[in-house]
Amino acid sequence: MSMHIKTYHKYIFSEILGPFFLGIFGFILVMLIQILYEFSDFIIMRRVSFEVVLKLLYYKIPSLFVFVIPVSLLFAIIFSFGRLMRDGEIFAMRSSGIYFLSLTLTPLLFSILLSLILWFFTYSLIPESNYRSNRLIQKYFFLNPAPIKGENVFFHDEEGRYYYVKKIIENRNVMQNVLVFDTSSSNKYPIIYTAEEAIWNRDSLILKNGVVHHLGDDSFVVWEGKFEEFKINLPQDFMYIFYRDRTPQEMPTNELKKRINVYKKAGISARSYLVEDYLRIAQSIAVPIFALMGFSVILLTGRGGRLWGTAFSIIIAFFYYGFNIIARSFGEYAVFSPFLSAWLPNITLGSLSLGVFIWKVRKW
Structure with missing residues (x-):
């Protein structure tokens, strides 16, 4: 009996593996062609070299795995199980005492393995490839990119200093129009520093051409004076506040978590x-959810085939990732909580898939 079980598990896995890798190759190829189409005008008009174009496509491939791996598994399940159902093999297995629920075990275990691999990719490989591809785009495809900067930034440190910065010019490590309200324990009364500009490095903030105001217990200025340069020591982690050369999508997970703590x-x-932090986990967990969706489609429709599997995979994928984009925006603009915005597509698709699966699998 155990040999019998091992045989059909191997058979199911071999049936899924071919369509899965076909889906990986096909979806990546289609998406790379789409990227080439988007940049075709820049490539022709600015005579970007073939080497740069290949490098851009190479850096883009890891980020496509977030989309391609779940969709390819969905396609593989619909394609392979649809063929098994169309050819009567699932009915033959059922007559031998092998239920549909047992047939889902190997694909689900495979989806969990793919989920772990995708999480590993999102930890550092995909953010680094996003960073490198975006730098290439800025350098070769766009002229005179605007410097990275922030405006009207408020923050405080752990020692009781509160900062307001009118503008941060990050590519020069310069702040303009800085105000510091210092209530640290080393001073009996608050001190206010204003400066035309400030320069920061890894552990300090250097104010330049400013005025210092010492306040008394009645909140009036008791003393003030000018300075050419004044240094404020900062915890090293606070450089993350000023130095933001990477977007959240370009940061390795360890740096992302550190920046969250500092902020x-x-x-x-x-x-x-x-x-972004919640989304990386949610996107990895999406792989088993897509597998469950594939089984639900087969149970609901009983249809299969190359055309059907491809079409349904693309429809579901576009719905899911479109939902992801909208939910991410809702999270960033405080419509939803960050956790809910990242997990809402998974919760929605997973609930629908699980409901259909439980409803239909009892008949098989």
């Missing part, structure tokens, strides 16, 4: 970073 300490909103 929370500084009283700065970390919504976009929290959404």
Whole structure:
């Protein structure tokens, strides 16, 4: 009996494996062609070299896995199980005492393995490839990209200093129009520093051409004076507040989590970073959900075939990832919580799939 079980598990796995890799290759090829189409005008008009184009496509491939792996597994399940059902093999297995629920075990275990692999990719490989591809795009496809900057930034450190910065010019490590309200324990009364500009490095903030105001217990200025340069020592992690050369999608997960902690300490909103952090886990968990959706489609329709599997995979994938984009925006703009915005597509698709699966699998 155990040999019998091992045989049909191997058979199911071999049936899925071919369509899965076909889906990986086909969907990546289609998406790379779409990327080439989007940049075709820039490639021709600015005479971007073939080497740069290949490098861009190479850096884009890891980010496509988030989309391609779940969709390819969905396609493989619909394609292979549809063929098994169309050729009567599932009915033959049922007559031998092998129920449909047992046939789902191997694909589901395979989906969990793919989920772990995808999570590993999202930890550092995909963010790094996003960073490199975006730098290539800025360098070769767009002229005079605007410097990365922030405006009207408020934050505080753990020692009781509160900062307001009118503008941050990150590619020069310069702040313009800086105000510091210092209530740290080393001073009996608050001190206010204003400066035309400030320069930061890894552990300090250097104010330049400013005025210092010492306040008394009645909140009036008791002393003030000018300075050419004044240094404020900062915790090293606070450089993340000023230096933001990477978007959340370009950051390795360890840096993303560190930045979230620093922003929370500084009283700065970390919504976009929290959404990205939750989304990386949710996108990995999507692989088993897509597998469950594939089984639900087969049980619901009993249809299969190459054309049907491809068409349904694309429809579901576009719905899911379109939903992801909208939910991410809702999270970043505080319509939903970061956790809910990242997990809502999974919860919706997973609930529908599980409901249909439980409803239909009892008959098989």
